[in-house]
Amino acid sequence: MNEITSVERxxxxxxxxIRRTALxxxxxxxxxxxxxxxxxxxxxxLHEGQLGEQLGVSRTPLREAIKYLASEGLVELVPxxxxxxxxxxxxxxxxxxxxxQTLEELAGKLACEAASDAGIAxxxxxxxxxxxxxxxxxxxxxxxxxxxxxxxxxxxxxxxALVDMHAVLQTRLKRIxxxxxxxxxxxxxxxxxxxxxxxxLEARDKARLSEVLGRHLMNAWERVRAxx
Amino acid sequence: MNEITSVERxxxxxxxxIRRTALxxxxxxxxxxxxxxxxxxxxxxLHEGQLGEQLGVSRTPLREAIKYLASEGLVELVPxxxxxxxxxxxxxxxxxxxxxQTLEELAGKLACEAASDAGIAxxxxxxxxxxxxxxxxxxxxxxxxxxxxxxxxxxxxxxxALVDMHAVLQTRLKRIxxxxxxxxxxxxxxxxxxxxxxxxLEARDKARLSEVLGRHLMNAWERVRAxx
DNA sequence: CTTTTGTATTCTGTATGCAGCATTTTCTGT
DNA sequence: ACAGAAAATGCTGCATACAGAATACAAAAG
Numbered sequence: 001m002n003e004i005t006s007v008e009r010x011x012x013x014x015x016x017x018i019r020r021t022a023l024x025x026x027x028x029x030x031x032x033x034x035x036x037x038x039x040x041x042x043x044x045x046l047h048e049g050q051l052g053e054q055l056g057v058s059r060t061p062l063r064e065a066i067k068y069l070a071s072e073g074l075v076e077l078v079p080x081x082x083x084x085x086x087x088x089x090x091x092x093x094x095x096x097x098x099x100x101q102t103l104e105e106l107a108g109k110l111a112c113e114a115a116s117d118a119g120i121a122x123x124x125x126x127x128x129x130x131x132x133x134x135x136x137x138x139x140x141x142x143x144x145x146x147x148x149x150x151x152x153x154x155x156x157x158x159x160x161a162l163v164d165m166h167a168v169l170q171t172r173l174k175r176i177x178x179x180x181x182x183x184x185x186x187x188x189x190x191x192x193x194x195x196x197x198x199x200x201l202e203a204r205d206k207a208r209l210s211e212v213l214g215r216h217l218m219n220a221w222e223r224v225r226a227x228x
Numbered sequence: 229m230n231e232i233t234s235v236e237r238x239x240x241x242x243x244x245x246i247r248r249t250a251l252x253x254x255x256x257x258x259x260x261x262x263x264x265x266x267x268x269x270x271x272x273x274l275h276e277g278q279l280g281e282q283l284g285v286s287r288t289p290l291r292e293a294i295k296y297l298a299s300e301g302l303v304e305l306v307p308x309x310x311x312x313x314x315x316x317x318x319x320x321x322x323x324x325x326x327x328x329q330t331l332e333e334l335a336g337k338l339a340c341e342a343a344s345d346a347g348i349a350x351x352x353x354x355x356x357x358x359x360x361x362x363x364x365x366x367x368x369x370x371x372x373x374x375x376x377x378x379x380x381x382x383x384x385x386x387x388x389a390l391v392d393m394h395a396v397l398q399t400r401l402k403r404i405x406x407x408x409x410x411x412x413x414x415x416x417x418x419x420x421x422x423x424x425x426x427x428x429l430e431a432r433d434k435a436r437l438s439e440v441l442g443r444h445l446m447n448a449w450e451r452v453r454a455x456x
Numbered sequence: 457c458t459t460t461t462g463t464a465t466t467c468t469g470t471a472t473g474c475a476g477c478a479t480t481t482t483c484t485g486t
Numbered sequence: 487a488c489a490g491a492a493a494a495t496g497c498t499g500c501a502t503a504c505a506g507a508a509t510a511c512a513a514a515a516g
Contacts, residue, residue, distance in 0.1 A: 022305075022307040022308075024295070024305070060288065063292060064291055064292050064295045065295070067252070067292045067293070067295045067296045067299075068295045068296065068298065068299045069299075070296065070299075071295075071296045071297075071298075071299035071300050072299050073392065077250075077252070079250045080250075092388060092389070095387040095388055095389040095390065096389040098334070098338075098387060098389070098390070099331070099334070099387065099389045099390050099393060102330055102331065102333075102334045103327070103330070105330075106326070106327070106330045110326075159323040159326060159327065160320060160323055161320070161323040161324040161326070161327045161397060161400075162323065162326070162327050164301060164396075165327060165393050165396070165397070168392075168393070168396075169389060169393070172389075
């Protein structure tokens with residue numbers, strides 16, 4: 001997780017530190033991950049000197065990445081005191097889920113109209129794999145596929161603004177969901193809702209898909225409210 | 229509009245270049261305004277050296293501000309080639325308005341429940357002033373008050389995530405709306421819709437307010453589609 | 457005359473250095 | 487011993503400096 005060079009890639013395994021990804025992007029996703037996974041917990045000050053040394057980068061590009069994350073809402077800029085990891089209250093989380101619910105309802109409607117059959121098939125494939133992970137009890141992979149499915153459905157809606165807004169909220173919520181470990185019965189309910197979603201999508205049933213997505217996120221709040 | 233120092237303020241008019249606002253924030257809003265008002269037209273490269281000199285700031289804070297705006301979606305970062313002002317297609321604008329419509333519908337519903345009487349009165353006051361500007365034919369002030377009213381209603385919903393997402397889209401659209409000058413009859417229709425909005429809000433009629441807001445934004449698309 | 461290649465300039469990307477502010481620690485007076 | 491003030495330390499904010507990449511231009515070859 002340390003040393004930013006670990007993320008840089010070589011063209012074909014040859015030697016030399018050639019990087020494909022721009023450093024800025026690398027830093028942004030690195031820091032994002034650190035925040036989401038809890039390496040940097042809410043309220044923590046982002047110490048430029050220390051953090052820069054840890055990642056093997058000077059302060060300048062690091063500061064630029066921090067500003068980027070500030071605009072994304074993951075960190076807060078305090079004048080003369082640098083940046084701190086933003087802390088979300090229970091109401092904040094509820095607010096985000098409310099908006100996310102509305103956005104996904106919209107996405108459901110649009111997706112039924114705009115999606116290609118191939119696109120729907122891909123979501124189905126993701127879903128099947130997710131169910132497999134569920135049966136195997138692999139929570140982490142389940143969680144990741146879960147997020148991917150929601151993002152995939154939003155992308156089927158073919159509305160870039162919608163994708164953007166959804167991505168921002170999804171990212172802000174990742175840290176929360178990463179923590180919220182629901183019990184077996186709630187987990188089963190979530191999987192069941194997902195099954196409904198896929199069926200509705202394959203039938204291109206706008207009303208139904210929209211309804212299920214909305215309900216799914218309402219329930220999501222019930223699942224995570226204890227954790228916040 | 230030039231020289232960033234013009235935005236810095238002194239405590240009580242005394243001499244010395246003491247600034248109250250952090251430079252970063254100042255730069256961000258400055259650049260934002262330049263993009264919205266067309267000083268920097270879509271596709272323009274943000275030349276760091278030149279722009280920095282023009283604003284009287286070194287490249288470092290300027291770059292940080294640019295990264296911030298990139299995350300906001302106003303500019304695009306091209307690796308090794310700097311930043312360019314993002315260009316929005318007609319579909320992009322339509323997409324944004326679609327999402328904005330959904331968000332404002334939600335805001336309408338929430339506002340009817342959460343708003344204080346005082347808050348509603350403030351929106352009414354803004355509206356009355358806006359109507360005054362309309363009758364006076366003052367397009368610029370009308371336009372600004374129009375935006376303010378929409379933002380105010382969203383704020384009445386008391387949902388920070390909603391305010392955030394709305395603000396981002398509103399900002400991205402400002403440039404477009406700034407251009408889109410509708411004819412007299414369409415302008416009258418827009419004012420009439422606003423009148424409906426306020427009435428519904430004062431009656432705390434969720435369904436009605438939500439419907440009017442949605443319709444208003446549908447029509448907004450009709451009004452600006454010619455301009456894009 | 458067109459195309460291509462080499463070179464020069466310009467701009468971005470990153471590092472470093474310095475000044476100002478905040479905080480903490482220490483010193484002094486009661 | 488304790489409260490307040492002053493100094494010292496550490497960090498942020500901004501500017502400058504340097505290295506590498508991209509582009510533009512020019513010269514030479516087809």
